[in-house]
Amino acid sequence: MSETTRIFGIRTVIEAIDSGKNIDKIYLQKDLSGSLIKELEQKIKKEEYNISYVPVEKLNKLSKGNHQGVVATISPIAFQSIEEMVEKAFSLTSTPLFLLLDQLTDVRNFGAIIRTAECCGVNGIIIPEKGGAPLNADAVKTSAGAAFNIPICKVNHIKDALFYLQTSQVQLVAATEKTNITIYEINFRKPTALVMGNEAKGVSNSILKTVNYKAKLPLLGKTESLNVSVACGAVLYEAVRQRL
Template sequence: MSTQLFGIHAVQAALDYSPQKIQRALFDEQRQDARLKEVIDSLKALGISLEKTDRKKLDKLADGKNHQGIVISVELPAMRSEEQLKSDVEALTTTPFYLILDQVQDPHNLGACLRTADAVGVQGIIVTKDNAASITPTVCKVASGAAETVPVYQVTNLARVLRWLKEQNIWILGTAGDASQTLYEMKLDMPLAIVMGAEGTGMRHLTRQHCDFLVKIPMAGQVESLNVSVAAGVLLYEVFRQKAS
């Protein structure tokens, strides 16, 4: 399955991380832009099919969004299986660090989580097969290249996977507003999988039961909770900070 990516930043990310998956490119032949010319030269050097067109056609392909004079067709990254997850975990030579999304449905949240996961060195994101976002064009656009660098594992039975991860000596850290301790009170530089619950409802009861620890993010203002991708970013960067220090 292929999708359209547009905009110089997104196209450059595809060139950096997955040039072999770019199938063709369309660009505005009337546009005079040094950055666009650099991207086109890079595509040309790779032997990728280039097609000159006009702004009107690019506007249509990009649904009226800012394409900056270029649209490319790319093959979507593949979702990985539970069997691949087990194989990859067993092959690790560094401390395990995973993010688990329990029925997170918004593709923008999955894309944002992928981008942060790439930044902090997460080895993979585990998502549920049902009632959850999978890799889509929107996810790839928001992830800005991270959908190519961070594996996404789709599993049918999250509770079973959590039990297996614990058998591999990976601690399961859940997030809950009613937890007794904050993430800043915990030592987090250990083999770890962080679980984020769904938008609005949080973790399911069975998922929560499989967590070794529950933590909350301290809140000083009037809002009761953070967006799931923002909350994931706070937790992931605290782990990153503790590992770095």
Template sequence: MNEQYIVGRNPVLELLKSDKQVDKLYIQKGDLHGSINKIIGIAKSRNIIIQQADKAKLDSMANGNIHQGVAALVTDYEYSTIDKILDKAKSRNEDPFIIILDEIEDTHNLGAIVRTAECAGVHGIIIPKRRAAMVNQTVYKTSAGAVEHMLIANVNNISSAIDELKKNRLWIYGADMGGEDYYFDISLLGPIALVIGNEGKGLSRLVKEKCDFLIKIPMVGKISSLNASAAASILIYEVVKQNHEKRK
């Protein structure tokens, strides 16, 4: 398995709180203030090797990301499955709420979507194995460690994944500027999956055809589209809002 470095105090702290294997923790020499002491304490309680390193070495590990004086060496991210995501919803006695990302290429977008999804109680995220961003150091950092608490399934084919979800009685809603309905005019209750398309091309033709509904976000400015993670956030929290109102 390949190795990678998770950097930044928040991502490393969330990593240490999870049950994921951490091979080694690197702490910048002399940097022992604030949350770094909490990180060291958890690492010691888990018997993780702690090694001091100079700033230059940490800069190299961070690969351009802000490391805040700490880096954790881990093995590859362990992807989940669609069945495990559905089981998670069942164990909570909740309708499945899943996000499908159709060829999202920017790791910053992926990380931001993971962070929003985790905060909103999404049960899992589905991404394709090809032509899409994978979970890496940048995703860990951008998600503030939320990837450690989110099930992410890495599938061969998004269309086939949608078919599997439909067999499990989920309704599929695709975000598309050509959609007939505004997202706030349609019910997003029950077992659902939201599909967010590629940053430039949007939803692929086959995926669009698989969706039960195509919904849109109103655009009244001079720019005709939102960033993928911003669009995802709006739709995710509309689902949260509708479910909250249903329970009142």
């Protein structure tokens, strides 16, 4: 993570929130007290920021200055609303392709997926406000700068985004091993949103119940699964193949 994406100090973080900075995550020292910290916690709660309560040792590693028990990371990317993303995508093509990441946790997987998605012409990436890998300097670097060239949207809940996409006549496809259908049986020539899941658990069951189709990549060896960024690339390029 680059130092330029990290701020620290209670008042500094409050000012960043008030000025509308793209705060990606806030780290708070456990058991802090005082009027300023209460003010900060109220603002964090109101805006529903991604927050972690951590020991002071963690904060000392994140910041070389007087952090006062608070460190925040600011995303180098400006996020779009889902309404803006979908409207713009349909203005460019009648068959947009979206990518939703359900609780992806590894920053470098995230960056690699962004890079592949941009290369495949994905019209937008949708990520959860909380619980996912941060879009920090490491992710941007791993994306080889592709993060600056593809719309990215944060939503409170992935399911809300799925419902919105359904109302926009976008078919929902989840990549999961919990099916007998392969990705090669899916018609990607339609407006499509692809859902990729967590590295360990895959796509959550609640989302699997929401999508139109569940599809898997065939695995012919003894290894039980692919790396999520590799799997995502394989599925996206099947979509590209069909659309060429």
